[in-house]
Amino acid sequence: MKKNTMLHDLVKGRYFFSVMSLFVLIGISCLMSPSFLSLSNFITILRQASILLILSMGLTAVVLTGNIDLSVGSSAALCGCVCAQMLVAGFPVILCMGASLLIGLTVGFINGLLVGILKLPSFIATYGMNMVASGLAMIVMNGGVIYGLPTNFTTLGVGYLGPLPVPVILAAILVVCMMILLQKTVFGRNVYMIGYNANAADYSGVNSLRTLLGAYLLCGMTGAIGGIVMTARLNAADFGMTEAYGLQIVAAVVVGGTSLLGGEGGVLGTVIGAIILTIIVNIMNIMGVNSNWQGMVHGIVILFVVWLDVFARRVGAGRALRKQRESVKRA
Amino acid sequence: MRKKVYDNKGIRSKGFRLLTFAPPALYMMIILMILFSFFADHYFAWSNLSVILRQAAPLMMLACGQTLIILMQGTDLSLGSIVSLTSVLWIWLLNLGFGMPVSILLVILAGALCGLLNGLIVGKGLLPVFIVTLGTQNIFKSAALLLCGSQTIYYRHDLFRMVAKEGLSGISYSVMISFLMVGITWFLLNQTSFGMKIRGIGGNPEALTLAGVSISRTTIMGFIYAGIMAAVGGMLLCCRIESGNPNSGNGLEFSAVAAVLLGGTSMREGRGGVGGTIFGVLMLQVLRSGLTQVGVSSIYQNAIIGIVILTAIILDEIIRRRGGEED
Amino acid sequence: MTTNKRPLLRAENISKSFPGVKALSHVDLDLYPGEVHILAGENGAGKSTLIKCILGAYQPDEGKLFLEDSEIRLRTPKEGIEHGIAAVYQELTMIPWLDGAQNIFFGREPKIAGTTIINRKKMSCQAKSLLDELGCQEIDLTLPVKKLGIAEQQMIEIAKAISMNPKVIIFDEPTASLSDREVDRLFAQIEILKKKGLAIVYISHRMKELHAVGDRITVLRDGKKIGTYPERELSDDELVSLMIGGNIEEVYKKTSVPGRETALEIRELSDRKGKVHECSLQVRKGEIVGLAGLVGAGRTELSRLIFGIDKSSCGQVLLHGEDVTGKSPEYLVDHGLGLLPEDRKGLGLALRAPISWNVVASGLRQVFPHFFMNEKKNDSVAAEYIRMLEVATPDVQRNVGQLSGGNQQKVVVAKWLCANTDVILFDEPTRGIDVGAKAEIYVLMNKMASEGKAILMISSELSEIMGMSDKIYVMREGRIVGSLERENFSEEEIGRMMLLSGEGEGA
CATH class of the missing domain: 3.40.50.300 (P-loop containing nucleotide triphosphate hydrolases)
Structure with missing residues (x-):
């Protein structure tokens, strides 16, 4: 049963467009650059995608509730910076990572409160939080950059477990956990219900505040993990290190077929979305395209996908209405 | 003995209502100014105040445009990158050898085109404003970076110095331009049918449909206006720093949103106007300049300003809800 | 002329x-x-x-x-x-x-x-x-x-x-x-x-x-x-x-007999917006109580207040004798209270979600008490209620939005049955529903009452409220201005109470 619905989603359902564009993209990439299909490039793509994927994992839950979190990028940077500073100061690795996680969770918690209790529009509250977090990251780094972290920490980013890079394994574990959480638990169901219709959820006795807080906490947590892994991978920390990821994180979720209206989509889509975006960047790098084009490409991709979502919905609604009219006429 | 019924205003606290009378930005500005005057000498001297006014000029332009968008219940997150794009574009055009008047015209046209793009996607595509402008934000930013190759580009011209530094009787031209634009925006919002339609979109879109007014056309016009204002803001900024910097507009869009909200314009019901926005902008500039004057390192400033803005928006929301302005 | x-x-x-x-x-x-x-x-x-x-x-x-x-x-x-x-x-x-x-x-x-x-x-x-x-x-x-x-x-x-x-x-x-x-x-x-x-x-x-x-x-x-x-x-x-039109008795076949025990009682409940003033009423087990009044009389506001969506400024809500004033909808649902809202599409259902999800929306915690859930059990539970209420649909995976108004309303009822609710507030249960479907909803309500559930029904249709109720409270301008037992029902009397002050007789 479970496999069936997953397969159905991939082949015919929500993720159809995402899967199709992934294949088309891979096809084009192969034509454009023969080195694209090499094993080493494959591993590179996976590793690059894994950080993006970790960062956008929690955001998927938030977008499913019909809200957004624009602070993921800078809160990840903040967490990475705190972790690096503490490592340099000589704290044990576990403690450093714990502190970063705590900061990520705090950011998520505040976001959740602002959106859930104060009912501020989520994009305003989290955009403000984005500013605050990047400002704090700047303070933590004192405007500078840190190089050279302990090797037992950097393994998290550059190490391998068998043939697979550690970040990829981490991302895979997170994906599985998130899938179980969102598809197989009462909490996950409530996340979807709030996204479908927050008012109806309230009128059904769903505790929407707790669910929303949960989603934002997840988002803060995965943001922190992403920040830590990224710091380990770079073997350095810089307050602007996630700048390039800012829009990509949102784009990965949206390109993966999760609707900004909430309720539709899921983690599986985000996996595809993250891989698509990474391939786009990868192929641009291989082709030697100026990296300044990336923002433009991501912007266009996100606009196109959101438009497609709304357009498909409108076409669907129109078709349903016409069907209805015909059946009424016949009756 | 009939009792008064339909008291739909219900129970609300008087104190909170009083607080909502003037824009929150005004109170905050006064408090901040008094606070800073303890730490900085001659804080209330005209020379100091005129500097604040001058530095506020570019943000003032953005906030004027943002006022229109927020009155329509949206927020334009691309305005900051339009500032970056237009300022880089201006210097680039001048370096190419275009004359001053032609280049100014072209830059304004570019701003209008950016606005048109936003407006078309929002108005015709019916997509959420924030995601559209988040997307175009990256497109414009990327265009700015491409134009100048990620470098700050320079051009020498007396006009820059003149606009930014000189003026009549102590008021610099940039301040005059900014207040002229505020005046135009005020006129547009309060004295023309276009302004009525903008307020109508935020207040009761149903009424527009019933009156046969096109919502999408009004939306597009609003975004074009915001784009033009951002272009003017970009040029004012260019005059001040005498160069074109692809990152010069970063974050300005959120300052503009904050300025408008703190200026008493509401995201609901099309309430408010450009009058309060002036105080919002000045409040933010008082804070920014004040932090520098007091000697707070620039490293700390972004976080402090971010926290102040976020706190102010939260307080504003709480006060308004307690005051019962909106149910 | x-x-x-x-x-x-x-x-x-x-x-x-x-x-x-x-x-x-x-x-x-x-x-x-x-x-x-x-x-x-x-x-x-x-x-x-x-x-x-x-x-x-x-x-x-x-x-x-x-x-x-x-x-x-x-x-x-x-x-x-x-x-x-x-x-x-x-x-x-x-x-x-x-x-x-x-x-x-x-x-x-x-x-x-x-x-x-x-x-x-x-x-x-x-x-x-x-x-x-x-x-x-x-x-x-x-x-x-x-x-x-x-x-x-x-x-x-x-x-x-x-x-x-x-x-x-x-x-x-x-x-x-x-x-x-x-x-x-x-x-x-x-x-x-x-x-x-x-x-x-x-x-x-x-x-x-x-x-x-x-x-x-x-x-x-x-x-x-x-x-x-x-x-x-x-x-x-x-x-x-x-x-x-027609004879009221034919459509509304009352089958239930109210019990003795009080299931829901509210005492002098007021809200904070000034739309509900000191309302008191009682609903017994197996009883259908009508709440009549003009549009804007505060009936919907009262129902929201009871269900904990809005906060009250004073007064009490007792559910099975337990004071539940100020509790969240989540708590109330777990203790057997349900609300079928007037705005079915906006508040009652998630139209884009499958029928099966909507059916278990309220009873989710009861069907799956151990945090983890599975789709199969969800579908079978939903299918059971869909069969029971005779909702016309080929399967439960379909979106609720594709159903007709009457069938949608049945899904809302199923949602509350699934949550084992024994006190349900019906706010305009037959609005925007065909005549035939209306009758089915009435049958359902009667059946629920005869099973001992307590029902408070808000309706603007006099015929409906008189046909269905054992007792009617009349609300006007945020207050409960009177009540009538079934044997004393009369259109004139209810109409008079609904309109009184508007007619300027309130001396």
């Missing part, structure tokens, strides 16, 4: 369907100049749909409109206005932060020639003379309308309609929020408009008003026209029986 003239506006054979409902079928209407034509009928009889078709807000599926003998086709309300058909809507079309004059002339402002600049002087001058004409000079046209009272906004709304120089004006329940004095003034204004030779359509629920302004009355029921009668020839009782 009006009959000698030609009709100003004639609607012929108008039909209109919505998903799952036939709102109007083959309705005719003719309006003569200088006449006030009343549209009467219960909620959902098709009055609003009919006037929206006349205004151009809806396009009828069938039928034609004639204005002074020439056929017109209206695609938008604006085209209606251009043909001289204006309306004063039930929900105001005011833009809250524009002032009175700006609102009156919205989209049609007098401009300085050749520009889009508004000629303010001319505009406020014209607005002032319009209000003078209506006899309400005291309204401050420079204030944002949000700061004005509802009655004043209503007057501005009327001025707006008149400023369009219409031939036909439609008043859709204009007095719902007006006091006696204001109503009198409105009638004086209608008299002025009548003398000018306008044709006026007037919709109201207040009997007294119908006789005060009406010349002819057209009665609608279930989307069909029952007939048009001169006002003089129709007594109140006749009108009511025309509106309700």
